Amino acid sequence: xxxxxxxxxxxxxxxxxxxxxxxxxxxxxxxxxxxxxxxxxxxxxxxxxxxxxxxxxxxxxxxxxxxxxxxxxxxxxxxxxxxxxxxxxxxxxxxxxxxxxxxxxxxxxxxxxxxxxxxxxxxxxxxxxxxxxxxxxxxxxxxxxxxxxxxxxxxxxxxxxxxxxxxxxxxxxxxxxxxxxxxxxxxxxxxxxxxxxxxxxxxxxxxxxxxxxxxxxxxxxxxxxxxxxxxxxxxxxxxxxxxxxx
Numbered sequence: 001x002x003x004x005x006x007x008x009x010x011x012x013x014x015x016x017x018x019x020x021x022x023x024x025x026x027x028x029x030x031x032x033x034x035x036x037x038x039x040x041x042x043x044x045x046x047x048x049x050x051x052x053x054x055x056x057x058x059x060x061x062x063x064x065x066x067x068x069x070x071x072x073x074x075x076x077x078x079x080x081x082x083x084x085x086x087x088x089x090x091x092x093x094x095x096x097x098x099x100x101x102x103x104x105x106x107x108x109x110x111x112x113x114x115x116x117x118x119x120x121x122x123x124x125x126x127x128x129x130x131x132x133x134x135x136x137x138x139x140x141x142x143x144x145x146x147x148x149x150x151x152x153x154x155x156x157x158x159x160x161x162x163x164x165x166x167x168x169x170x171x172x173x174x175x176x177x178x179x180x181x182x183x184x185x186x187x188x189x190x191x192x193x194x195x196x197x198x199x200x201x202x203x204x205x206x207x208x209x210x211x212x213x214x215x216x217x218x219x220x221x222x223x224x225x226x227x228x229x230x231x232x233x234x235x236x237x238x239x240x241x242x243x244x245x246x
Contacts, residue, residue, distance in 0.1 A: 016073070023066065027063075035121055038125045056118055059114075060115060068095075072095035159183040160198060169218045
């Protein structure tokens with residue numbers, strides 16, 4: 001009975017990872033859609049913008065449910081190892097109900113990084129004309145919601161591995177240097193023990209994906225700088241293969 005229960009929970013956890021990938025693709029598609037529409041018409045009706053924002057909230061709520069289900073399944077799996085008479089379905093549903101109330105109010109959903117990132121990008125496009133000249137003639141660039149002001153010369157936007165502008169910057173949690181996701185992923189496949197390639201970096205630990213995190217502030221900066229320089233944002237072609245493959 002115990003082994004059968006373990007298999008059921010393990011299969012459920014594996015399926016959750018696939019569904020989570022679909023949800024993240026949905027979030028990205030929603031952001032891409034509203035940005036494409038705004039780049040075509042900055043006077044996009046508020047109703048349309050509101051519909052897409054609500055769609056993002058629904059994706060975030062679904063992702064929260066998936067995270068709760070994963071937490072509940074892992075907890076129940078531990079219980080099964082201690083007591084094989086555990087009612088798997090009841091225990092998972094009970095734990096999910098317990099977790100549900102903590103992160104489902106609208107305000108908490110609006111604090112999600114994907115929602116805030118979409119709002120920031122919408123704002124950047126709508127107000128592009130107001131700040132266009134500032135990027136060309138001013139060295140002071142304010143990034144995101146941070147109060148910190150950086151100079152354009154201090155912000156490195158080129159990947160040290162690919163030697164081209166980053167599109168998905170990943171920041172090293174240890175030394176704070178940035179690399180493009182594609183560049184660092186490819187390097188680790190070839191040289192698993194690679195270290196930070198930045199000259200003079202004191203970080204002696206090997207690069208690990210677990211020590212990298214997406215740098216949303218830098219990504220927004222790169223995209224904004226590109227728009228203000230007249231560089232069109234790369235379009236992603238969303239097909240059934242894109243949306244339904246992890």
